[in-house]
Amino acid sequence: MELAGKRILITGGSSGIGLALAERFAAAGARLFLTARGEERLEAAVLQLQAIGATVAGVSADVATAEGRALTLSTAQAAMGGIDILVNNAGGVRAGRLEEIAEAEIEAMITVDLLAPILLxxxxxxxxxxxxxxLVLNIASGLALVGAPFYATYAAAKAGLARFGEALRRELKGEGIHVLTAYPTATDTPMMKSSKAGPELGFIREPVAAVADAILEAVREDAFSVIRGGEAREKMIRLNREAPEVVDQRFLDMKAGLAEAVKGHSAL
Known part of the structure; x- marks a missing residue:
């Protein structure tokens, strides 16, 4: 896909992968509209992008609500005159044992990570x-491909988003709308700040710039998906499919340490 002149709406666009993508889309000549819940951070992101010459506007809105989605779409279309690319990037996570996570937090993850992208x-x-x-670009997660303990609801929501994208791509094929799904691994973004899981547990955080560069390339190539994590991730996905009991044992060996490391991981 040629990005010059494209009108791009990015949810969760004020930080992390969303903002990094916005920078790259702007450099490619696209017009941008960002939405995020935090008004101050959103304003800072818009100013940051304008400083590098981007044509960009934004609105503070919560796409997990019907009102927020309506406001997002109406203001984006008014600002850009239409939408060529929708980036479903907004998301939230709360890690921990399922029985220890509040029902409201479970509902919030399902809403922002799955229901909101579908309805938007x-x-x-x-x-x-x-x-x-x-194009519809959905930002899923590596956990949609290999589920990890203490992320049951998050993995479920992201796996749902991935299959939503796959099914929708086939539904819309031949109609001028492509669907691409990205599967980042642990990425160095504000969403990960409260997680203490590190390399000793197999959680190596990838620079957000590398993730955004890979997604940009996938958009340009009209790819179906982009999976981060390199050869190690590919091996884990294959092993999870062919010998899931081996993956189960690996997680069992690290379960106590992982439980402690992620018990405070929350970004909702």
Whole structure:
């Protein structure tokens, strides 16, 4: 896909992967519209992008709510005159043993990580159809491919988002709307700051710039997916498919340490 002149809406665009993608899309000549819950951080992101010459606007909105989705779409279309690319990047996580996570936190993860992208995409489809050459980019997670203990709900939501994207891609094939799913591993973003899981537990945080560069390349190549983590991740995915009991044992060996490291991991 040629990005010059494309009108791109990015949810959760004020930091992390969303902001890094915005920087790269801007450099490629795209027009941007960002949405995020935090007004101050959003304003800072817009100013940061304008400083590098981006054409960008934004609105503070919570896409986990019907009102936030409606505001996001109406203001984005008014600002850009339409939408060519929707980036479903906003997300949230709360790690820990399932029985120790509050019901409200479980519902929040399902809503922001799965329900919101589905409903926002549904509402954006008329604008994407009008474009004629459009894209839905869903930011899932490596945990959608290999589930890890203490992330049961998050993994479920992200796996749901991945299959949503796959099914929708096939539903829309031949209609001018492509769907791409990204599977980042642990990435050095604000969402990961409260996690203490490190390399000793197999959690090596990838620079956000590397993740954004890979996603940008996948967008340009009209890829179906982009999976981060290199050869080690590929091996884990293959092992999880062919010998899941081996993966189970690996997690059992580290379970106590992992439980302690991620018990405070929360970004909702």
């Amino acid at each position: 995409t549904r509402a954006a489809l008329p604008a994407l159809r009008e474009s004629g050459d459009s």
